[in-house]
Amino acid sequence: MAKVAMALRLKNRNQGIPNGFMYLQRQTNWRSWEAQPPTMWDFKLLCREIQKHRQLNPRFGLSTDMNSIATEVDMVNAARIAAIPGTESYLINDAPFAPPNPPVLPSDPSGPLAAVGANLVKMASGVGVLYDWLGSGGQPVDNTVAETRAQICVACPKNGKGDLTKFFTVPAANLIMKQLEQRKDLNLSTTVDDKLGICEACGCVNKLKVHVPIEFILAKMSEQVRSDLDKSCWVLKT
Numbered sequence: 344m345a346k347v348a349m350a351l352r353l354k355n356r357n358q359g360i361p362n363g364f365m366y367l368q369r370q371t372n373w374r375s376w377e378a379q380p381p382t383m384w385d386f387k388l389l390c391r392e393i394q395k396h397r398q399l400n401p402r403f404g405l406s407t408d409m410n411s412i413a414t415e416v417d418m419v420n421a422a423r424i425a426a427i428p429g430t431e432s433y434l435i436n437d438a439p440f441a442p443p444n445p446p447v448l449p450s451d452p453s454g455p456l457a458a459v460g461a462n463l464v465k466m467a468s469g470v471g472v473l474y475d476w477l478g479s480g481g482q483p484v485d486n487t488v489a490e491t492r493a494q495i496c497v498a499c500p501k502n503g504k505g506d507l508t509k510f511f512t513v514p515a516a517n518l519i520m521k522q523l524e525q526r527k528d529l530n531l532s533t534t535v536d537d538k539l540g541i542c543e544a545c546g547c548v549n550k551l552k553v554h555v556p557i558e559f560i561l562a563k564m565s566e567q568v569r570s571d572l573d574k575s576c577w578v579l580k581t
Contacts, residue, residue: 351421351436356386356413358565360433361424364389366416368396370403390416473551476559481529483554492553493533495577496542503543529554544571545578557581 353360363383366375373396375382375389382389390412397405397412406412424430483489496502531554533539539549545560545568552560560578572579 351418351425351434353386353417353421354433354435356417358433359384360420361427361430364416364420365423366393366419368393368405370405371396371400386413386416472545472547472555472559472563475563476551476555479559482556483529483531484556489531489553490533492577493535493539493549495575496549496553497535497538499542499573499575501543501571501573501576502539502549503541544568544573544576 363376364386365383366389367373375392378396379389379392382392390409393412393416394407394409397403397407421434425434484492531551533550533553536550539553541548542552545552545564547555547560557578564578569579
């Protein structure tokens with residue numbers, strides 16, 4: 344029996360990929376990264392949102408089978424990131440030859456990708472932590488704990504400066520800005536807020552991160568990110 348060629352695919356659907364998971368439904372011009380930003384960090388959530396969108400638009404006759412959707416999302420995203428240098432560790436290619444007709448891919452909504460490989464893990468960790476925390480109600484740690492953490496972050500060499508887009512793609516930066524607006528509603532602050540930037544190791548906005556319970560941070564932190572933390576980081580001492 345002839346061997347069936349497998350297409351290029353993602354090695355791990357539970358791991359974030361450069362620029363996040365994206366899907367463009369061309370029939371409706373539905374862009375997942377704009378309509379549902381959290382799907383950039385959650386493969387299964389993206390598939391569910393695509394299914395929901397297709398169910399609301401039956402006139403196009405698009406498949407709503409979850410397995411079929413997952414396969415398509417996997418293939419599209421694998422083909423997209425394959426063109427980005429340094430992404431081999433996110434992919435599996437067990438096909439004896441390249442598919443003759445690769446899928447039509449969404450264009451990169453954020454322009455050129457700078458330092459994609461490094462920023463991938465930061466986005467998946469940083470944005471995911473903040474989204475999960477705020478989505479659960481955003482209950483903060485005690486003010487004294489937040490203040491202690493903030494003082495450590497200010498002295499940390501990885502307390503990055505600059506605009507959000509220096510560290511994140513535009514969609515991710517926009518999502519974080521919305522989270523910062525929610526933070527104002529929580530009335531959270533430390534005495535060094537004006538000195539807190541973005542952690543260059545884990546990708547979190549430090550003004551928010553210092554108020555987040557540790558379980559949310561650890562739940563999204565990979566070993567790679569953990570190894571990038573400065574040895575003085577309060578996360579390592581919790």
